[in-house]
Amino acid sequence: MNLLIAIAKTIAAAVTRSASLTAEAAHSWADAGNEIFLIVANRRAARPPDPAHPLGHGREAYVWSLFAAVGLFVAGGAFSITHGVGELRDPTPAEDFLVGYVVLAVSFVLEAVSFLQSLRQARADARLMQRDVIEHVLATSDPTLRAVFAEDAAALIGLVLAGAGLAAHQVTGSAVPDAIGSILVGVLLVVVAVVLINRNRRFLVGEEADPRVRAAVLRSLLAMPEIDRVTYLRLEVVGPRMISIVGDVDLAGDDAESRIAVRLRALEAKISRSPAVAGAVFSLSAPDEPAL
Structure with a gap:
């Protein structure tokens, strides 16, 4: 045209x-x-x-x-x-x-x-x-x-x-x-x-995702049974309707270190299955870190 x-x-x-x-x-x-x-x-x-x-x-x-x-x-x-x-x-x-x-x-x-x-x-x-x-x-x-x-x-x-x-x-x-x-x-x-x-x-x-997207992601994370707290969350836009997620979370329960590592990788894989997520990386929260 x-x-x-x-x-x-x-x-x-x-x-x-x-x-x-x-x-x-x-x-x-x-x-x-x-x-x-x-x-x-x-x-x-x-x-x-x-x-x-x-x-x-x-x-x-x-x-x-x-x-x-x-x-x-x-x-x-x-x-x-x-x-x-x-x-x-x-x-x-x-x-x-x-x-x-x-x-x-x-x-x-x-x-x-x-x-x-x-x-x-x-x-x-x-x-x-x-x-x-x-x-x-x-x-x-x-x-x-x-x-x-x-x-x-x-x-x-x-x-x-x-x-x-x-x-x-x-x-x-x-x-x-x-x-x-x-x-x-x-x-x-x-x-x-x-x-x-x-x-x-x-x-x-590099630009942080919209605050409304951040709030929606935080709600989704806290709704997962395997997560008790989220103390850090970084969402960066990496393409059209695509974000990468970096966060610190407190997992439910009190597992051994080796088991926690497996659970974190499983959590990252679960979240990365979303078509809007290019990648996710999670670490453990420190006990004294305030929840978001």
Whole structure:
């Protein structure tokens, strides 16, 4: 869909010579390229663990999503701003406005369909996490959901800005509003790209899981008959919807050291069977450590 929209906008930009449409064409080409990065991100992150990567390859999703965000920044935002500034210095009269309006209208419908699909997925995930949609999109450990949602929302806003710039150009006969529309589209893309870059950076360097996830894991551990207390718990996001668990627990009963070691390994294996857990490591709590 993004590829078809990019081709249509490029043709319309060439026909109308509109700065705003040129910016939107760059935006759609950046989105189309980013989809390739996101496909790679999903596939590489889904690879199973191996001896060199015992927690799996989940963080690769953030690497490739980071590339996509940088592409949006450069190919979309920086290009649109630069082109708009160039048009302010050396204005180019636009023509064949109807072609531009038709392409923008069709693009809006197609982008709206894509956005509604990502919105439905985001709402379903947000309900599970007891968040509102925007909070979930910003906080989710799934970088592709965040990227698609943000890019689709930016695409709809960008189309409105481009349409307003094109209409102002037609009404006033001046290329200045059109150039300003190109700059505004660029600024919008830069803001979105910076947010996406920052979120991927935070997950790459290691981020503690959401407090609600931590509370749910703690409740689950305390509900297990083999655990009396939990005195330490570290949950780190290691991929989309994947965490690693490190904790100190007080096991029920008073077994010998060799038996305790076996029980701890059994506990780790039991918890690691969850599809959301990349790995679990537990140690014994000291008698004087307070329970969480």
